Amino acid sequence: MSKRALVTGGAGFLGSHLCDSLLADGWNVVAVDNLLTGKRSNLAHLRNEPRFELVEKDICEPFDVGRVDYVFHLASPASPVDYATYGVETLKVGSLGTFHALDHARAYGAKYFISSTSECYGDPLEHPQKETYWGNVNPIGPRSVYDEAKRFSEAVTMAYRRYYKVDTRIVRIFNTYGPRMQLNDGRVVPNFMKQAIRGEDLTVYGDGSQTRSFCYVSDEVDGFMRLAKSDEPLPVNIGNPNEFTILECAKAVLKVVDSTSGIRYDPLPQDDPKQRRPDISKARQLLGWEPKIDLETGLRLSLDYFRKAVAEEVAAAH
Numbered sequence: 607m608s609k610r611a612l613v614t615g616g617a618g619f620l621g622s623h624l625c626d627s628l629l630a631d632g633w634n635v636v637a638v639d640n641l642l643t644g645k646r647s648n649l650a651h652l653r654n655e656p657r658f659e660l661v662e663k664d665i666c667e668p669f670d671v672g673r674v675d676y677v678f679h680l681a682s683p684a685s686p687v688d689y690a691t692y693g694v695e696t697l698k699v700g701s702l703g704t705f706h707a708l709d710h711a712r713a714y715g716a717k718y719f720i721s722s723t724s725e726c727y728g729d730p731l732e733h734p735q736k737e738t739y740w741g742n743v744n745p746i747g748p749r750s751v752y753d754e755a756k757r758f759s760e761a762v763t764m765a766y767r768r769y770y771k772v773d774t775r776i777v778r779i780f781n782t783y784g785p786r787m788q789l790n791d792g793r794v795v796p797n798f799m800k801q802a803i804r805g806e807d808l809t810v811y812g813d814g815s816q817t818r819s820f821c822y823v824s825d826e827v828d829g830f831m832r833l834a835k836s837d838e839p840l841p842v843n844i845g846n847p848n849e850f851t852i853l854e855c856a857k858a859v860l861k862v863v864d865s866t867s868g869i870r871y872d873p874l875p876q877d878d879p880k881q882r883r884p885d886i887s888k889a890r891q892l893l894g895w896e897p898k899i900d901l902e903t904g905l906r907l908s909l910d911y912f913r914k915a916v917a918e919e920v921a922a923a924h
């Protein structure tokens with residue numbers, strides 16, 4: 607019988623790329639998504655793929671899509687704009703949705719993989735962040751709907767492992783970018799790409815000295831696949847350790863887009879982490895994984911997608 611995987615959040619940015627990788631790896635794939643922040647168009651290229659199906663469903667309600675061998679639980683608003691807009695939905699999908707995804711894995715004896723986040727480390731007091739760091743999270747701040755949902759979902763995952771013997775994996779994802787990201791999701795790369803393509807000034811919050819590490823989507827998903835095939839039960843950071851200031855990122859975008867836009871400085875939002883960089887020694891050692899695509903190359907690989915997305919937005923406005 608062929609292997610069958612369930613991907614919650616399969617119509618999203620990372621979920622849709624994961625569906626592609628699983629299909630390329632010989633799996634049959636069922637994506638479950640309520641299209642809260644995802645889009646059918648992210649899966650349009652799979653329209654005639656007989657090994658793929660999309661089920662439109664909210665996983666905060668119990669669900670059953672039949673026998674699967676692996677559950678990949680990615681459903682959750684992920685960008686700061688989305689989880690600020692859908693705060694309660696974010697908490698629900700991180701809690702109720704995680705229970706339902708785990709129950710599905712348990713019912714069919716399937717393995718289970720959850721996408722957690724570097725946000726579990728909050729505004730970290732340790733640099734770079736190792737998986738053993740417990741984090742510095744404000745439990746009642748504006749970002750807590752996301753950070754605490756994800757910390758809770760890690761806890762539920764470990765509980766199902768300990769109490770119900772579900773075979774689990776946890777990935778802590780650091781900023782990832784690439785084609786199929788939403789244009790207006792408030793994350794650094796789409797913000798800058800959109801502004802540069804439109805010839806507008808790039809908005810930098812604070813003085814732009816805060817750092818981020820940016821991982822190209824094909825590297826990230828390669829890390830998922832390796833972790834899924836490994837036996838590691840504890841969280842593994844998957845992200846690019848090359849740290850850039852936000853200002854350096856803005857300049858890289860201006861170069862790749864070949865734009866003459868300037869830079870505008872706005873006040874820093876509350877709880878914005880000053881520094882975020884993965885320690886990927888564990889992924890290197892355990893999975894033989896490290897990112898291959900540098901920032902400029904990744905931005906070039908994403909340019910056509912962002913140009914098209916900006917053109918579609920302009921056309922829709924007229």
Ligand SMILES: NC(=O)c1ccc[n+]([C@@H]2O[C@H](COP(=O)([O-])OP(=O)(O)OC[C@H]3O[C@@H](n4cnc5c(N)ncnc54)[C@H](O)[C@@H]3O)[C@@H](O)[C@H]2O)c1
Pocket residue numbers: 614615616617618619620621638639640641642643644645663664665666679680681682683684685688699703721722723724778779780781782783
């Ligand atoms: N992109 C990143 O840089 C990043 C960083 C850290 C963690 N992550 C995690 O990776 C996962 C995917 O993120 P993404 O960037 O692809 O975001 P995304 O918003 O593009 O995708 C999330 C998907 O989940 C779906 N969804 C949300 N609530 C749902 C529900 N109740 N029922 C069914 N589907 C639901 C959305 O419609 C969307 O298709 C998330 O769990 C996120 O927390 C992403």
